[in-house]
Amino acid sequence: xxxxxxxxxxxxxxxxxxxxxxxxxxxxxxxxxxxxxxxxxxxxxxxxxxxxxxxxxxxxxxxxxxxxxxxxxxxxxxxxxxxxxxxxxxxxxxxxxxxxxxxxxxxxxxx
Amino acid sequence: xxxxxxxxxxxxxxxxxxxxxxxxxxxxxxxxxxxxxxxxxxxxxxxxxxxxxxxxxxxxxxxxxxxxxxxxxxxxxxxxxxxxxxxxxxxxxxxxxxxxxxxxxxxxxxxxxxxx
Numbered sequence: 001x002x003x004x005x006x007x008x009x010x011x012x013x014x015x016x017x018x019x020x021x022x023x024x025x026x027x028x029x030x031x032x033x034x035x036x037x038x039x040x041x042x043x044x045x046x047x048x049x050x051x052x053x054x055x056x057x058x059x060x061x062x063x064x065x066x067x068x069x070x071x072x073x074x075x076x077x078x079x080x081x082x083x084x085x086x087x088x089x090x091x092x093x094x095x096x097x098x099x100x101x102x103x104x105x106x107x108x109x110x111x
Numbered sequence: 112x113x114x115x116x117x118x119x120x121x122x123x124x125x126x127x128x129x130x131x132x133x134x135x136x137x138x139x140x141x142x143x144x145x146x147x148x149x150x151x152x153x154x155x156x157x158x159x160x161x162x163x164x165x166x167x168x169x170x171x172x173x174x175x176x177x178x179x180x181x182x183x184x185x186x187x188x189x190x191x192x193x194x195x196x197x198x199x200x201x202x203x204x205x206x207x208x209x210x211x212x213x214x215x216x217x218x219x220x221x222x223x224x225x226x227x
Binding site: 032034036041042043044045046049051089093096097098099100101102103104 | 113115117143145153154155157160204208213214215216217218219220221223
């Protein structure tokens with residue numbers, strides 16, 4: 001089955017700096033790669049996603065890149081703000097729509 | 112758009128009783144819904160896939176007789192934890208796949224279950 005690895009597990013950044021989270025996946029058949037933000041005690045919120053026919057996607061301060069050959073994808077957050085502090089999960093989706101999640105990254109943005 | 116609700120948000124029950132959790136897609140139809148379990152400081156673990164009008168598909172290791180899933184309409188799926196035990200205490204989260212969206216899943220706010 002699919003295995004998704006996510007790094008780092010924790011990430012501390014100064015407000016205004018950039019944050020990068022990286023994920024690798026094992027199943028070459030995976031074709032959908034969403035990123036979720038989860039705040040304490042809440043459900044995950046879809047923040048951006050990318051499909052296998054696209055290499056990069058950007059939405060304001062958030063961007064995701066995908067390298068299908070190397071089977072890795074990354075989340076980039078620029079100009080970080082304190083409200084970006086949360087746990088971020090990457091996931092890889094198979095042709096049945098099932099998602100395999102990474103272990104999560106705790107992002108702390110300090111003012 | 113793409114709002115998913117769960118009810119209740121928190122529930123405390125006694126060991127041996129059953130608890131039902133509802134998951135509703137409020138502004139879209141969802142042929143497929145998923146149920147996850149999340150332990151503190153851990154990732155989401157898929158328990159089962161729920162398809163409207165058919166039986167749920169359970170992940171390996173998940174007891175189908177203990178976690179009963181019903182997906183009776185395009186906007187509602189329910190998870191019933193039967194004969195709950197303290198080890199069933201967890202954060203249960205559902206997601207709904209927007210019909211026609213090609214795998215986009217939107218998550219509910221979660222239900223915190225505590226079994227005493």
